[in-house]
Amino acid sequence: MSREPNERLGALLSRAQISNAGLARRVNDLGRVRGMTLRYDKTSVARWVTKGMVPQRPVPSLIAEAISAKIGRPVALHEIGFRDSDPHPDVGLAFPRDVPGAVRGATDLWRLDPSNRRGLPAGAFSVSLYSTPVARWLIHPSDPSVLRSPATVPDASPVEVTHTDAAKLREAARDARRWDSKYGGGDWRSAMVTECLRLEAVPLVLGTYSDAVGRSLFGATAELSRLAGWMAFDTGHHEAAQRYYIQALRLARAAADVPLGGYVLASMSLQATYRGFADEGVDLAQAALDRNKGLATSRTMGFFHLVEARAHARAGDAASCRRSLGAAEALLERARPGDEDPEWISFVGPARLAADAAECYRDLGMPKQVRRFTESALASSSDEFTRSHGLRLAVAAVAELDSGNLDAACAAGTRAVEIATRVNSQRSVEYIKQLLDRLEPHSTEPRVRELAERARTVLATPA
Incomplete structure (x- = not known):
């Protein structure tokens, strides 16, 4: 079915003095900060304008945002010839x-x-x-x-x-x-x-x-x-x-329930950090900590400090990360079985502290520390936390690789892949992808080729 040209988009681009290549670049950049990989170019924009083609959402919103930033005022989708196709945008x-x-x-x-x-x-x-x-x-x-x-x-x-x-x-x-x-x-x-x-x-x-x-x-x-x-x-x-x-x-x-609200903020922090917004991750974790002083249990506050440490590590702030890890450790040492902990925080203990510390030091590029904490985390793993065990193995594999132990890296990686085939988790898939990317310089090694072959099923999992 033929489409009419998108005259509204073309006219606004002209008034805003934005070239097709310039708009494509702005949209790709906006997508990148949202964790998306977009590869639009001037030809893509030409199709939107001259042939009335409509990109998949949320790209129309990114187009509006890009133009808004250029002209200094909000731009609605209808102004650029798109309708809001989201049946429940808000x-x-x-x-x-x-x-x-x-x-x-x-x-x-x-x-x-x-x-x-x-x-x-x-x-x-x-x-x-x-x-x-x-x-x-x-x-x-x-x-x-x-x-x-x-x-x-x-x-x-x-x-x-x-x-x-x-x-x-x-x-x-x-x-x-x-x-x-x-x-x-x-x-x-x-x-x-x-x-x-x-x-x-x-x-x-x-x-x-x-x-x-x-x-x-x-x-x-x-x-x-x-x-x-x-x-x-x-x-x-x-x-x-x-x-x-x-x-x-x-x-x-x-x-x-202020501690539960803090737990939600900690979850937001982990997501923000994971998506590349480490500074905002720090803010969210610290908001949970500040509001819960004198309210949350030691175990709960210890977890909030662990989340804070993860964000500091992603931001490359080693000193702040160490302080947060130290605070978490001190609080968890104070936690006792008789404390009135909420049930949702029961998973936090020495093993979780070690696992988060390992990921922090991985992000800070300190493989010796990663190996030390990963060994402790893996020693305490149980069948109840299958996904976490697989993630820890993937982190351990990277640490072994960074320490020059290719055999140990492949062995840990193989066990991580085996677990990833048994859980339905995109995070697990991404940890395996990151490991294979790090192993790419050794791709001709039989051990690495075998690991990559084993991982094919996991990597085929849709996002």
Whole structure:
């Protein structure tokens, strides 16, 4: 079917004095900072203008952003001849100030049917989307009341929620954490989290409940929404992860659970750091730490410091990284089994400290330290944390390679690949890719060729 030329885009480019090559370069650059690899050129732009071709989303939005930066004002998609093809562009991105708005925001996201939910962009990520939610949470980390009754919310459903209902959701979150650790965020069992939110949580949060029951309910749904975000992150669906994280933070505020809100911020920090925004990762981790002084347990604060250390390492700040690791170690040494730790932080202990320290020193280019901490992390690994064990093996392989031990690197890499074939995790795939990239100078070695062959199935996994 023939298309009409996109005269609006052509006219605006002319007025803005942007060449086709210049626009292509700007769009590619904007994509790069969002973790996308785009290879548009002047011919691509010519097709958009003269043949009316429409690039896949979110590229139309990047085009508008590129032109906006040049002319100094916001440019809407319709001004450049594109319509917003996203059926739910803002769902899950808002952080309403009031509780009824928070309920609407969360349920709108959870109600997306599976086909629409998969339509959320897989690769796009914008760390700036966290600015308003984090600022509002820092100002008011808890709501004064979450009571829902016919008197306060006339359109509330007649469902009367009890503590038992909230407890069932917490049990679902407990099971989901175990599935995620063992099978990866893309496993069918992990996908049941979003279905639990859609089918079980939506009717409950729209029902009636006392303030105490509501706090418990919002805490449970915040845990589930954070898990949904973590699983989306693990499978490479970063924009979907952002939406679930933002709603998890808003629900943690409704629950008046400041440590849980800090845990959501720590998850945001890990994602920002992973996507190349280490400075913002530091800010998010420090926000969690500052708000939780005197509130969170030693184990929880220790984890926040570990996340802070990861961001400092990615930023290349070795001194700050060491300070954060030292603070984490001191706090974890103080943690005791009898502490009133939330269940969601139970995974943090010496093994996690060693694993994060190893990744920090990997990013700082210190292979001896990586080997030392990786040995400790691997010694404490269990079958319950299958994915983490595979990630640690991949890190160990890189450290062995950097130390000149090719045989040991290939041995650890082979074990990492074997685990990666058993979990559904895009992060695991990317760790294997990074290892193979580092092994490229040795690609003629039989051991390396064998490892690369073993990894073919893993690398074929779609992002």
